Amino acid sequence: MRANTWAGRNKVEVRDVPDPRILNSRDAIVRITSTAICGSDLHLVDGYVPTMQDGDVLGHEFMGEVIEVGPGVARDRLSVGDRVVVPFPIACGACAACAAELYSCCENTNPNAGIAEKMFGHPVAGIFGYSHLTGGYAGGQAQYARVPFADVNPLRIESDLTDEQVLFLSDILPTGYMGAEMCDIQPTDVVAVWGAGPVGQFAMDSARVLGAARVIAIDKEPYRLRMAEQAGHTPVNFEEVDVRSALLELTGGRGPDKCIDAVGMEATHGSAHIAAYDRLKQAVRSETDRPHALRQAITSCRSGGVVSVIGVYGGLLDKFPAGAWMNRSLTLRTGQCHVQRYMKPLLARIERGEIDPTRIITHTLPLDEADRGFEIFKNKEEDCEKVVLKP
Amino acid sequence: MDLTATTTIRKPAPEVYAFWRDLENLPTFMAHLDQVRTTGATTSHWSASAPFGKDLEWDAEIVDETPTEKIQWRSTGEAAVPNSGTVRFVPAPDGVSTEVHVALVYDLPGGAVGKAVAKYFGEEPHQLLDDDLRRLKQVLETGEVVxxxxxxxxxxxxxxxxxxxxxxxxxxxxxxxxxx
Known part of the structure; x- marks a missing residue:
């Protein structure tokens, strides 16, 4: 089959690789009809996540048709012919983490748990196409994928919604939603979201759906801010205005009640010397993450507010504003999304028309043009917000 | 060489104990073992391959056990790498799960076999046992090694x-x- 693979830092390559096969009895094989490029794929391709290997199949946002199921999958749970969306964290459904609906912390699905434990203190779940640190699972930017624990993970789509309407249930819609949910939003809340990429846009939409009084979008790309504005959110361009002043102005001096970091470890910064400081420390590996958005979210948030982190961090960061966090009674909440927890309720919201996930799609390309998709997404060319790939 | 490791498995202690007590199950999750064959009520014959040198085999006996709580064993006869072990099964505070506490002792000989074993275990020998217990957890909670x-x-x-x-x-x- 054809599959998009990691070919070294800053390089992806669509190659011919073997077709997947059943390795565990509860596996299924899915013929992929739609897949997407995620912002977190850029962290892998940019070389900020260790344990990538030449030839690793990328991609953790995908859906398609079940073409084979292992002997351990009960037919009432999944059958050949089912149309499914596959969540990016692989969950076993049986461990204590899964029992607590902490699916991205599943204790059984990462065969390289010992390696992950060294980096994170405790291991994390397996993830499709997302380094050997999260298990070494082939990803979904391909014609076919093996889906472990197929009786636990995939969401069956039984209505006639299009791929584009449901594909993002695999990751970015639940991720954005969890970012807003962790904020415990009240009707009086002003919610500020750092990053108007796909996850940020869905965090904004989710904050509104959950009843926020006002949602602010912080980014530097005019087209992304326009997209947020068209969806009813208030844009702040950090290259044009001072973010702190803008947020104070928009909140009567209080600061946003809830702040969401939808940027993560490769933040850009309006202030050149701070950006250079983090970039240099990252280059010499004395800091793995550039946490500018997180720092600004913490210092901007009103006292007693919540800072919710859904942007991806990989290791260690520097100049964490612990004083602001502690002295002003902030709550910091975070997590890789526990996608399985949100798929059904969010599917219902899509069916009811409360959220339109298709609004962020700017490009649809054949799988063979994945390298071009990565290029325009990374460099924000052609007003690229979200690339859907068709195998 | 003394190794210890522990994990928590979301199954009741009698079930975890019973799986371990059937010693022939050990090679499904212990990386260094090829086969364990039961030879009597408390005796068994173990074989390990590459890491311990070629076709290393030894006999073992259970020297103490308390059903659902503890199993203690040791190698017998002329084992090339004399070893012993204890596993304890302790109900976890959640009322559902079982803590598994394992302690192994290897009496490393001189010569090639001792060197091979030491090299296999490396600088952080407990990691291999940690991995063994992760696989035990996978097998008991999900049915097979992932x-x-x-x-x-x-x-x-x-x-x-x-x-x-x-x-x-x-x-x-x-x-x-x-x-x-």
Whole structure:
């Protein structure tokens, strides 16, 4: 089959690789009809996540048709012919983490748990196409994928919604939603979201759906801010205005009640010397993450507010504003999304028309043009917000 | 060499104990073991391959046990690497799970066998036992050892690091892996 693979830092390559096969009895094989490029794929391709290997199949946002199921999958749970969306964290459904609906912390699905434990203190779940640190699972930017624990993970789509309407249930819609949910939003809340990429846009939409009084979008790309504005959110361009002043102005001096970091470890910064400081420390590996958005979210948030982190961090960061966090009674909440927890309720919201996930799609390309998709997404060319790939 | 490791398994102690007490189950999750054969009520015959040198075999006996709580064993006769172990099964505070506490002792001989064993365990010997217990947890909670494309052979995951790429296996690789 054809599959998009990691070919070294800053390089992806669509190659011919073997077709997947059943390795565990509860596996299924899915013929992929739609897949997407995620912002977190850029962290892998940019070389900020260790344990990538030449030839690793990328991609953790995908859906398609079940073409084979292992002997351990009960037919009432999944059958050949089912149309499914596959969540990016692989969950076993049986461990204590899964029992607590902490699916991205599943204790059984990462065969390289010992390696992950060294980096994170405790291991994390397996993830499709997302380094050997999260298990070494082939990803979904391909014609076919093996889906472990197929009786636990995939969401069956039984209505006639299009791929584009449901594909993002695999990751970015639940991720954005969890970012807003962790904020415990009240009707009086002003919610500020750092990053108007796909996850940020869905965090904004989710904050509104959950009843926020006002949602602010912080980014530097005019087209992304326009997209947020068209969806009813208030844009702040950090290259044009001072973010702190803008947020104070928009909140009567209080600061946003809830702040969401939808940027993560490769933040850009309006202030050149701070950006250079983090970039240099990252280059010499004395800091793995550039946490500018997180720092600004913490210092901007009103006292007693919540800072919710859904942007991806990989290791260690520097100049964490612990004083602001502690002295002003902030709550910091975070997590890789526990996608399985949100798929059904969010599917219902899509069916009811409360959220339109298709609004962020700017490009649809054949799988063979994945390298071009990565290029325009990374460099924000052609007003690229979200690339859907068709195998 | 003394090794200890512990894990918590979301199954009741009698079930975890029973799985371990059937010593023939040990090779399904313990990386260094090829086979354990029960030879009597408390006796068994163990074999290990590559890491302990070629075709290393020894007899063992259970010297103390308390059903659902504890099993203690040791090698007998002329074992090339005399060893002993204790596993305790303790109900976890959640009322559902079982804490498994394992302690192993290897009496490393001089010469090639001792060197091979020391090399196999490396600088952080407990990691191998940690991995063994992770697989025990996988087997008891999910039914089998979990495989990925990068680590397709289950219990050989760590020794294969850096791994093959995370892409599906070819027919040739599957054949080769099945033999190994």
């Amino acid at each position: 495989r990925s494309d990068g680590a397709p052979w289950g219990k050989r995951a760590r020794e294969e690091f850096p791994q093959r790429p995370a892409q599906p296996l070819s027919d040739a690789e599957v054949e080769k892996g099945a033999e190994a």
